[in-house]
Amino acid sequence: MNKKIRPCKYCEDEFEWEQKVRRYGGYANVCADCHLDRPDPDANTPVIRGFVTGSGKMAAMQILAFGSKDDADAYGKAWNSNSGWNNRRSGGLNDVNFVKVGENIGNANHKGKSS
């Protein structure tokens, strides 16, 4: 059996699943035609992106989840146009809906002084 070719679970046509998933997303056992005829299975999948900032002595990273690829792209664009150390990063970033998934931020007390 050639594993690059799979039968579609709806119409049983054989198709190259890797090519289909790369181009349209969705399931590997549903052909492109059936995929486009049905509700998008990726519609509710969050878009996850990572953003790096400068905080303390390390590059901090935040991982954000967006409601859509458009939101993620809008945030990425605003982020890049506000780059730079000590930038307040407010230009347009708060207009985009996102949820913080995780972050790895430098410890502000990196010298271990008691506060």
Ligand SMILES: [Zn+2]
């Ligand atoms: Zn099909």
